[in-house]
Amino acid sequence: MSAKIDRAFYDIGHLDNLAEADTPLHRLDPRAKLLTTAAFIVSVVSFGKYEIAGLLPFFLYPAVLIGLGNLPLGFLLRKLLIVSPFVIFIGIFNPWFDQVVVLQLGAVNITGGWISFISLLLRFTLTVGAALLLIASTGFATICMALDRLGTPRIFTVQLLLLYRYIFILIGEAIRMIRAHSLRSFDRRGKIAYQVFLQMLGNLLLRSIDRAQRIHMAMLSRAFTGEIKVVRQFNFAYREIFFLLGFSALFIILRVTEVTAFLGRFILTLWAGGG
Amino acid sequence: MSHHIVEAQDLIFNYPDQTPALAGVSFRISHGESVAVVGANGAGKSTLLLHMNGYLTPTAGRVRIGDFLLTKATVREIRRSVGMVFQDPDDQLFMATVYDDVAFGPLNLGHTIAEVESLVAGALETVGMGHLKDRPPHRLSTGQKRRVAIASVLSMSPDILVMDEPTSGLDPQARRQLINLLRGFHHSKIIATHDLDMVIDICERTIVMHDGRIRADGPTREIFTDSELLESCRLEKPLRMQDCPACGNAPADRPSTIG
Numbered sequence: 001m002s003a004k005i006d007r008a009f010y011d012i013g014h015l016d017n018l019a020e021a022d023t024p025l026h027r028l029d030p031r032a033k034l035l036t037t038a039a040f041i042v043s044v045v046s047f048g049k050y051e052i053a054g055l056l057p058f059f060l061y062p063a064v065l066i067g068l069g070n071l072p073l074g075f076l077l078r079k080l081l082i083v084s085p086f087v088i089f090i091g092i093f094n095p096w097f098d099q100v101v102v103l104q105l106g107a108v109n110i111t112g113g114w115i116s117f118i119s120l121l122l123r124f125t126l127t128v129g130a131a132l133l134l135i136a137s138t139g140f141a142t143i144c145m146a147l148d149r150l151g152t153p154r155i156f157t158v159q160l161l162l163l164y165r166y167i168f169i170l171i172g173e174a175i176r177m178i179r180a181h182s183l184r185s186f187d188r189r190g191k192i193a194y195q196v197f198l199q200m201l202g203n204l205l206l207r208s209i210d211r212a213q214r215i216h217m218a219m220l221s222r223a224f225t226g227e228i229k230v231v232r233q234f235n236f237a238y239r240e241i242f243f244l245l246g247f248s249a250l251f252i253i254l255r256v257t258e259v260t261a262f263l264g265r266f267i268l269t270l271w272a273g274g275g
Numbered sequence: 276m277s278h279h280i281v282e283a284q285d286l287i288f289n290y291p292d293q294t295p296a297l298a299g300v301s302f303r304i305s306h307g308e309s310v311a312v313v314g315a316n317g318a319g320k321s322t323l324l325l326h327m328n329g330y331l332t333p334t335a336g337r338v339r340i341g342d343f344l345l346t347k348a349t350v351r352e353i354r355r356s357v358g359m360v361f362q363d364p365d366d367q368l369f370m371a372t373v374y375d376d377v378a379f380g381p382l383n384l385g386h387t388i389a390e391v392e393s394l395v396a397g398a399l400e401t402v403g404m405g406h407l408k409d410r411p412p413h414r415l416s417t418g419q420k421r422r423v424a425i426a427s428v429l430s431m432s433p434d435i436l437v438m439d440e441p442t443s444g445l446d447p448q449a450r451r452q453l454i455n456l457l458r459g460f461h462h463s464k465i466i467a468t469h470d471l472d473m474v475i476d477i478c479e480r481t482i483v484m485h486d487g488r489i490r491a492d493g494p495t496r497e498i499f500t501d502s503e504l505l506e507s508c509r510l511e512k513p514l515r516m517q518d519c520p521a522c523g524n525a526p527a528d529r530p531s532t533i534g
Contacts, residue, residue: 016411141371141411161371168413169365214366217330221359222380222431223351229382230375231391 019139025069030146032240314484315509358433364420398430418449471513
């Protein structure tokens with residue numbers, strides 16, 4: 001069991017690896033990427049619950065980013081799969097609750113429930129995919145700095161930064177604890193009794209408090225006065241403006257016009273014209 | 276220019292639950308001296324170090340750093356001049372990247388961006404970690420983390436370095452590299468450690484602590500040859516000064532590197 005946890009843990013670090021690459025996408029000002037991702041997510045979630053066709057063209061954006069940033073599609077898809085159960089459980093009952101037939105393909109009746117379920121999955125893939133792409137092309141810390149520059153209250157960005165810095169250590173400590181437990185639990189085969197679990201959790205909390213105290217000590221030793229200062233030079237140039245405005249305009253067009261239907265008609269006309 | 280003197284006078288410190296940790300500690304460390312603080316677990320080494328930059332306030336007694344008596348008014352200046360390197364580098368490196376971490380001190384001290392850049396570059400250069408400046412600390416090896424932790428202190432241009440167990444958890448080569456690095460520094464150094472072989476390499480003077488008091492204070496070589504003293508303080512001779520386990524020869528009979 002703990003081997004699996006171990007692997008998932010090291011996988012998180014791999015996103016940082018990806019963010020260190022040097023491609024046109026990585027070089028973009030993080031603020032541009034952040035705002036574009038936000039525009040993308042808002043556009044995608046603003047569709048009605050039965051929308052499928054309108055969502056499909058939005059896959060263009062992740063496709064372009066993966067190309068520009070030379071990011072590994074397989075790895076990102078695996079990440080999506082890990083999170084997908086949450087969304088599947090949210091949407092899995094739609095087909096039962098919503099049994100109105102909206103489409104008939106030969107003998108198969110397709111209900112509104114299935115359509116909304118598929119729409120939900122598409123939206124999940126697009127939005128979470130976009131967020132993953134943002135992290136893989138920018139790095140979590142840089143995103144926090146960009147948030148800071150965009151006016152997010154300092155207390156939130158610093159919380160995020162410290163959270164990201166210490167989540168690895170916390171997980172590491174938890175993994176070691178679970179390992180120590182499973183090595184001495186014999187017949188229980190790694191299953192943790194409720195009582196023991198509570199104690200482990202308490203132990204982890206105490207360790208964290210101790211560490212927090214030591215970190216504070218380290219901060220004070222370096223002239224900390226209550227405000228965390230970070231320098232980061234960002235450069236919002238024409239490239240960034242082009243990226244942000246170009247994609248945002250595209251999202252708006254894809255959102256308000258029926259591009260799929262238009263393309264379909266266009267192809268049919270061509271077909272008819274050719275035949 | 277202040278002389279980088281560290282002076283403790285009759286330091287007494289009790290923890291809030293009245294457990295005595297220091298029971299009257301006095302010493303004076305002069306400019307450029309490297310001093311080891313050795314002793315058993317719980318002898319008071321770490322507590323003593325935490326007094327050197329005002330993190331702990333003594334129950335009684337005084338600490339003087341350079342020209343300043345350690346008080347609330349001077350603590351800021353003292354924290355700049357006393358660089359404290361903690362035992363667990365994960366506690367010390369709390370920022371998201373190596374660069375941000377090394378820049379943390381200088382930024383707090385109010386340096387301009389250009390000054391910060393050059394201080395950070397200089398500090399990272401000194402410890403040989405310049406190429407990793409954009410890395411998040413959780414992706415460094417322990418040896419690298421320790422070097423960055425030292426850089427994060429060097430960037431504040433301290434006069435005095437205070438270190439808690441700098442060689443713990445390092446592989447033999449990383450340990451050796453760290454020792455060489457520390458030998459190259461001209462700061463006054465106070466190093467609390469169990470690594471007595473490192474002490475031979477770095478510190479000409481050793482303070483032995485036992486139960487919150489100083490049991491001995493003198494040249495490292497004299498202290499480490501006093502078996503009785505070492506044993507009564509739960510220590511033993513550095514490996515290098517023990518008889519050879521293979522041939523039984525005393526260190527004096529084989530080519531020595533001590534000194």
